[in-house]
Amino acid sequence: MASLKQLSAEKDLFASGHRACAGCAASIILRQVALVAGKNTVFVGATGCMEVVSTIFPYTSWKVPFLHNAFENSAATGSGIEATYRSLKKRGKITKKINVISFGGDGGTYDIGFQSLSGAMERRHDMLYLCYNNEAYMNTGIQRSSATPFGAHTTTSPAGTVIPGKQQFPKDLTEAIAAHDIPYVAQAAPHNWADFTKKVEKALTIEGPAFINILSPCPLGWVYPPHLSIKISKLAAETCFWPIYEVENGIHKINFKPKEKKPLLEWIKSQGRFRHLLSEKNKHIVEEAQKEVNRKWDRLLKMAEAKI
């Protein structure tokens, strides 16, 4: 695996000058993925922040082939590219090894693109699907998605006087994709670049479909100062709100275990989207959220321990 120093000497394949907000983690994530994947890679991006900020005609940040089709179909589109690749290879018209990486936001992955993703994984295309999960529809103005955390304020789950933010816990997409029994599934976060880039490498090396769900702090939607994205990412792992783990050939392995799990309240306090939860009357929501984090973390520990 290349070290950060080595990677930093490489030519960027996702160029700066794009229109992402200051402090946007998703753009850091794409830059790292492109560096690791290298120039023999075709990217497909779903409609959403990252497509919008990186491809405004006549400009592009992509120094590798890039295709945007629509919002819900980046997995299916990637599967088509992979099919042509396989076909041309079979017919002797191409010899190079080429990676196919489809990506989407949580909206394009957890929600509207869920079926397309499920289909592509089930069909066993040799591709990586990457979800940059900023936990809401940011491009259209911070609406709730099925990845939005319990209690969070979004423009369609507002913290009102009667209903205090989103009333449902997020869907566990990583496990849902692991249930497809594909060779490689992982969760990552951008503060831990070494872990993340290793996962991307692994995903591209194995044959068959791979899925990585990476948390993507968003200063605009989560409401915090832009220089804190990486700190907030770290906090997500330390509170076990966002466990860093992988499922390789069906076996769960935790890649980061905090010595002492930090209280979820620290994570909640770090972002304006949870501000309303700090009031006395919403204390029970924080408690409920903590309980859920504990339940899921314990479950993950057990699975990792049992090597299942």
Next chain:
Amino acid sequence: MEKIIMAKTGNESMAEAMRQINPDVVAAYPITPATEVVQIFSSFVADGLVDTELVLAESEHSALSACVGAAAAGGRVMTSTASQGLALMHEVLFIAAGLRLPIVICEVNRSLSGPINIHCDHSDTMASRDSGWIQIYSENSQEAYDNTIQAMKIAEKAFLPAIVSVDAFIISHSMERLEVLPDNEVQKFIGEHKKPYDLLDVDNPITLGGLDLQDFFFEHKRGEIEAMKEAKPIIIEVGKEYGEKFGTTYGFFEEYMMEDADFAIIALGSTAGTTKVVVDSLRKKGMKVGLFKIRVFRPFPFEEIKKALEHIKVIAVLDRVDGMSSFGSPVFHEIRSCLYESETKPVITNYIYGLGGRDIFPKEIEGVYKELEEIAEKGKVKNLINYLGVRE
């Protein structure tokens, strides 16, 4: 060259053409009455008769999305669908056309829900008529076969996607005589695959489908519209070449007894065949009737149709789809708009028929010709928009 004579249904004929084309990728999803096309092609793959990569997607939306990816990666790509499937593809139809990807869909014309129905009308392809796809309608199995082969070549010359369609069950499931070309002749005719660009050319990376705002979108669309116009001579050229090589020349439309006709019916698909029979029998009785069959509905051959119809006195446009409270139906709109420019201005009426697979009988078509004659005699039109064969 020796053609092989077979008995094949419309679906089998299209699948046969697909086998001979042997695309790099087929991505598809089954739907009645086009399911057979996917099934037959799957057995071609299973039996090694083609070496296509077959992507059996989990929906038509994904099937066409995969086609877009496959074609953008430089592959020769086909799919098949009908009705709800085409409707589910609707979003991606526009994207495929906007990206100028030469994908071919073998389509079976089935009515759109609701209520749900599996039989023939043209509501599905008519609902996507402005999506930027070339549309070619087939009268019978032979045309479905010939059109599929030509569509592949036209699409790759024009860098535009194309839909070839046949009427549900009436053609898709009826066994007819089919003249099949030798495999190598089909390959020779379509030639090496021509691609607009190639995502797999990683040494020359391109960005496709980027965000295109107020400052460029309109020019790009304008270019696409121009490409649609430029497809017209390509369609004619390919139709002519097909004729020179294989015997039957194809154009935008077919004129049947139109030269000296006073009264004409305009129809698409299988109804054209039925109408020919009626024309023959009325001609025997001395009526000057003709049939004008539209083969290519997109790009719409405006000038050519105007010229071909100017001399007709009264025209009835048979539409197998309803405009839902627009004034008449799509084919009627286009024909009327064409002839508004002509000095002779023939009278044009619209007959909506056959929705949800309701049969149309020669007697009804004969009735339409009689009404056209009556209009000419009285110089008056009772109803511009009429419904044929429905209980009112």
